[in-house]
Amino acid sequence: MGNSKLYKGSLNTIILKLLEESDKMYGYEITQKVKEITKGELNITEGALYPALHKLEAEGLLDVEMQKVDNRLRKYYKLTEKGTKETANRLTELEDYIRTMQTIINPKWSIS
Amino acid sequence: MEYKLIMRKLTLEDIQFIDTYLRNSDIHYEDVRIEMIDHVASEIEYRMNEGDTRDFYHIFKEYMVENKASLLKEGSKPFNWKIFKSVSIKFLKNLVTWQVLLGSIGCFWIFNEIYSYFYIDSVWGSFFPTFLLVLVAFIPLIVFGKKKFSFIGNFAILVSIFFSFNYYFIPYLEKPSTFYYIYLGVLTLFFVGSLKTMISLVVFYKKRIQMA
Numbered sequence: 001m002g003n004s005k006l007y008k009g010s011l012n013t014i015i016l017k018l019l020e021e022s023d024k025m026y027g028y029e030i031t032q033k034v035k036e037i038t039k040g041e042l043n044i045t046e047g048a049l050y051p052a053l054h055k056l057e058a059e060g061l062l063d064v065e066m067q068k069v070d071n072r073l074r075k076y077y078k079l080t081e082k083g084t085k086e087t088a089n090r091l092t093e094l095e096d097y098i099r100t101m102q103t104i105i106n107p108k109w110s111i112s
Numbered sequence: 113m114e115y116k117l118i119m120r121k122l123t124l125e126d127i128q129f130i131d132t133y134l135r136n137s138d139i140h141y142e143d144v145r146i147e148m149i150d151h152v153a154s155e156i157e158y159r160m161n162e163g164d165t166r167d168f169y170h171i172f173k174e175y176m177v178e179n180k181a182s183l184l185k186e187g188s189k190p191f192n193w194k195i196f197k198s199v200s201i202k203f204l205k206n207l208v209t210w211q212v213l214l215g216s217i218g219c220f221w222i223f224n225e226i227y228s229y230f231y232i233d234s235v236w237g238s239f240f241p242t243f244l245l246v247l248v249a250f251i252p253l254i255v256f257g258k259k260k261f262s263f264i265g266n267f268a269i270l271v272s273i274f275f276s277f278n279y280y281f282i283p284y285l286e287k288p289s290t291f292y293y294i295y296l297g298v299l300t301l302f303f304v305g306s307l308k309t310m311i312s313l314v315v316f317y318k319k320r321i322q323m324a
Contacts, residue, residue: 026150026154027147027150027151028150028151028154028155029154032158045179045182046148046151046179046182046183047181047182047183047185048182050144050147050148050151050187051192051194054192054194054195054262055194058194058195058197058198059198064320066146066320066321069150070121070122070153070157071121071122071123071124071126071127072122072127072146072149072150072153073146073149073150074150075143075146075147075150
């Protein structure tokens, strides 16, 4: 992942946000979507993505659906009810964090 | 976002090749490998459809040189702290369900009846629920054969910890005492709790496989 240390703490929130916007997604699709949105700036590696997905699944925030696609099995992830609520909380937390960082780094840009 | 424009697809042989490669690279858990196969295959198909005219093996080799370390970083570990924590919490929650509490009382009574009928001493008596605990770890083997799954594998580690505990208490179990009955009660509770947790994990993976 580019700028890994800065992005690492936000990976779970990024995943939850993407899943909030679509019905269901699979791992590779998430990496491509992030690459597309950030125009290649953020590249999520497999080593970071799958443990994060498994953690969210273990926490009961994600549900899983298996489908046979093109000679192989595909694992789709979607938000559970608990996951939908948690996404809203984490996005609010992240927005607060960004706002605080902006205040510190560049007070002129800060949003009141 | 489905990549509907993708025209070139990997064959069943290509997928089996990736599967064998990952299995030989110590990615033993079926659920983890299924996901990795799809990831690798999707990327190779993407490259093929982006204009890479080389055959599957060349693209696969190139992809592995670039990404093998990242792929194997988590996937090859038999123990995963996050999964272990999750199954441990599930187990603890199961301990206080009515099925487990009632089952434990029933088993505790049965164990004591068997011990008094066959004159089994306290040390051997404590081994009985421990032996049953080991049998719990064999349930997935009966259902799935050699296939391993991450949550079951990590739960089996927890079960083996309970099993190893038994040895530390042997010196205190020479004669039936209050401690012995408490110890037997706790072991029985752990056995019934483990049984419920293992069955729920097996059902969980069974449904997931059937889903596909």
